[in-house]
Amino acid sequence: MAHEGDADRRKAAELPEGDVVRILLEQHGRIRDLFAEVKGAQGEVKQQAFDELRALLAVHETAEEMVIRPVAKDTAGKAEVEARNEEEHEANEVLMSLERMDVTSADFEREFADFERAVVAHAEKEENEEFPTIRAGRSEEQLQRMGRMLRAAEKVAPTRPHPSAAGKPMRQFAVGPFASLVDRTRDAITAASR
Numbered sequence: 001m002a003h004e005g006d007a008d009r010r011k012a013a014e015l016p017e018g019d020v021v022r023i024l025l026e027q028h029g030r031i032r033d034l035f036a037e038v039k040g041a042q043g044e045v046k047q048q049a050f051d052e053l054r055a056l057l058a059v060h061e062t063a064e065e066m067v068i069r070p071v072a073k074d075t076a077g078k079a080e081v082e083a084r085n086e087e088e089h090e091a092n093e094v095l096m097s098l099e100r101m102d103v104t105s106a107d108f109e110r111e112f113a114d115f116e117r118a119v120v121a122h123a124e125k126e127e128n129e130e131f132p133t134i135r136a137g138r139s140e141e142q143l144q145r146m147g148r149m150l151r152a153a154e155k156v157a158p159t160r161p162h163p164s165a166a167g168k169p170m171r172q173f174a175v176g177p178f179a180s181l182v183d184r185t186r187d188a189i190t191a192a193s194r
Helices: 006-013 020-040 043-075 078-098 106-137 140-154 170-175 178-192
Strands: none
Touching: 006 020, 020 043, 020 106, 020 140, 043 078, 043 106, 043 140, 043 178, 078 106, 078 178, 140 178
């Protein structure tokens, strides 16, 4: 069975290495995979998959806001940018609510399912309405520079800890709250854009 994110990775592979849209599509693929992992896992494994998902979303959405949206305002238009930013703001509110819940609860399952639908719809709008205009409206050199800023931001998102670390207090510390991930991502992008 194909993974949810495979279509994103196929589209990404058609673009030059380091291209900002390629990186965004790769991240969309990983986000879809992590949604599937969270839904299919139990207990500590489910918590770890959710922590990885929220870390990637914090980095991804912050990078889009700082790197993509200023360009998209020019290429796709102000209304498009405002719509995507509003969707991300709403998603971030839900994510902060989800991170306070027990991942094994029925409330989490319900809210997580709604959250996934919203995030996937948002990603599809970006892929269809925003990304093509960015690729058409910027040179390959500019797309590569934007890609470097995204790669710098990606380093902020901790990936899953080694299995021997599972269940230890350091796991939560390594990921940290959503808001702190956003702040660290902003700092990384600012440093990379200098």
